[in-house]
Amino acid sequence: FLPSGAGVEPGSRPGTVAAVLPAGGCGERMGVRTPKQFCRVLERPLISYTLQALERVCWIKDIVVAVTAENMEAMRSIIQRYRHKRISLAEAGATRHRSIFNGLKALAEDQPDVVIIHDAVRPFVEEDILLRVVTAAKEHGAAGAIRPLVSTVISPSADGCLEHSLDRAKHRASEMPQAFLFDVIYKAYQQCSDYDFEFGTECLQLALKYSHTKAKLVEGPPDLWKVTYKRDLLAARSVIKEKISQEICVVMNTKDEESAGHLLKEVLKKELNCVNVTSTVLDHTGGNVQKFPTDQCYSFICVNVVSSEFQETQKFLSTLEESGLPLLYPVVVVLVHCCDLTLAPLASKMESLMWIRSLAEDMKKRNVLLSGLLLNYSKDEQKLQESFQQGASIIAALVKERSSALAGQLLLA
């Protein structure tokens, strides 16, 4: 058996690329019972983030996930629920290498020129490094991402004492993704011994040993790290929260540059200087889907759109839901109501906004975290500034924390 892709001249044409994701691991190092790739981050399994990272790279034509028989059904429902595309499933083997081999077998019928091997627990892989390992694999037959060592590596003697320490400058940590000409890695696996399947850790080593292919090593970014311990899961949650909070959209019902919405937008820009604050004007039918920042914006600050009839708000929320945004991440919506509290009694004002509570309860089920913010629009310039500043801090906290327990609350600035 010789794969038909064997004759591809390196670098000569883009070629077809597929990916194999071994996801059979049991996550004992996490100190939790759930395998780490299925641990939830913002309610979504980690592996879904990794799939999302791979599927947004359009030139990866097929993604094979190897999962254990007992997790097969769960995996299917993840794919369906988060609408992942171009995924096929293979059954995981008893070890990582057997899982990868099973994934490769699933591709062997209609084999790609290049196959990427990645980990289900490295969700932050970017197109750039994928492209670099694939390009290097086309040229060298095999390639893998590496990183500088964080700790010195030492070799202990049998009695647990220091034998010698390795020169940190001369060694690297081997990370994922790795990429191979399909026949290089497939041939290697076909020749693997049971010992390799059991104890081997490094695909690049197998390519060297059995296909005589010296892998090209490609320096990767730090965010390739593998979610291994519980702290890594906490870090992943923080990184994801930070990523989706990089963009805030202020939704207004007027283009007037003197409006509260515009003022708030300016304060938000100043206060959150790493966040991109955009704005959109809502038309009278409620939604304005064309102007929705559709791809990376998961936080909407609606200023004075609120009315006691709340029909516009409901229309806006429907549009939001139809956009599919809340499918992958919880979306934060803050309904800001500006009013001069010296003119209207606070209590009655708050009472009139209580409908936000029940609406929020409903929206929470749809992964939209709705809350209200009553902003004191004082005639006193200093008080007004303070209100806006405090309002911006509250908005920043709601956006960054994305806490579902606080949905439905009416806050005051």
Add this chain to the structure above:
Amino acid sequence: FLPSGAGVEPGSRPGTVAAVLPAGGCGERMGVRTPKQFCRVLERPLISYTLQALERVCWIKDIVVAVTAENMEAMRSIIQRYRHKRISLAEAGATRHRSIFNGLKALAEDQPDVVIIHDAVRPFVEEDILLRVVTAAKEHGAAGAIRPLVSTVISPSADGCLEHSLDRAKHRASEMPQAFLFDVIYKAYQQCSDYDFEFGTECLQLALKYSHTKAKLVEGPPDLWKVTYKRDLLAARSVIKEKISQEICVVMNTKDEESAGHLLKEVLKKELNCVNVTSTVLDHTGGNVQKFPTDQCYSFICVNVVSSEFQETQKFLSTLEESGLPLLYPVVVVLVHCCDLTLAPLASKMESLMWIRSLAEDMKKRNVLLSGLLLNYSKDEQKLQESFQQGASIIAALVKERSSALAGQLLLA
């Protein structure tokens, strides 16, 4: 020159133990300008957490921190502000090894039997591993914590290709803390070459090379990890937040087992099953400092202590402040007011609790995050349950997030 501690028989007596903490690094790997040991976690510099971890081990008699001349003043004010004890300062050298040597020189006058070397950016070191490396150092002359490798280590060829990969099972990552008989490490540093000072990474290797001492390797826990990248700082923040949220104290004004406070305590216990929920009854003078869980509790839920006069609350807050708790971590205080909202109009109820706002603003400056929670104490059993459940979720969010932007808010369950 021969250190006087040289004659100590290993393991014969506890001996004196000191620690050296090189903190001269510039943190370029973080992608931030502040050296990572000075990056703030919950408003406090990371190095202060590490100092706290070392100083709570009573048998460490002296902690020498090596900082650069430019950070000397900042370091002094950290020590003062967070009331660190048993710290001396030494000037950092141009490299890590020179900083450690300077730290050792500062101890040479009145030298300890054993010296621990630790990193300023490993804040989660526990007494257990410190004791184990110190004990091993007494027996072997040198000892260091190790961890299994997370990634395979490979050695690249000159042209950036895979030469060979190391057997992961036969290698370990060398971590901190390490410990040495003082003369072993001091003698080693006295003989170090400029090359060692410049490019060496491993103290254990220096002890082997110059003092012919084979270090004992001690398997350490995963939380020894070094805060290296931005994600590590995010993980550290999450770990610290989680640690200080492990204990919640419900403060009540009655021992009555049927009281709202007791009911809420039970719901909190059920909802937050990894959190230790204790309670204390406040006497009529307000504070009850004896019953304060003084050491690890940073979250207080005061049930029905609130009154519109709020004198008891103020007394409680003063006691809290005097306890010194808010010195190291932000303390969360939730003032829960239970009332049947079918009997009293919500708006007036909320208005009557508005004093929490101004009090909270004041307390925020003292690192106490105060907020109010109005809990609907309905006669309808199901509604009551719902309120308590929602109240518990809100409390959990306030405790876990510890967001200062939400201090002063009046929440509703």
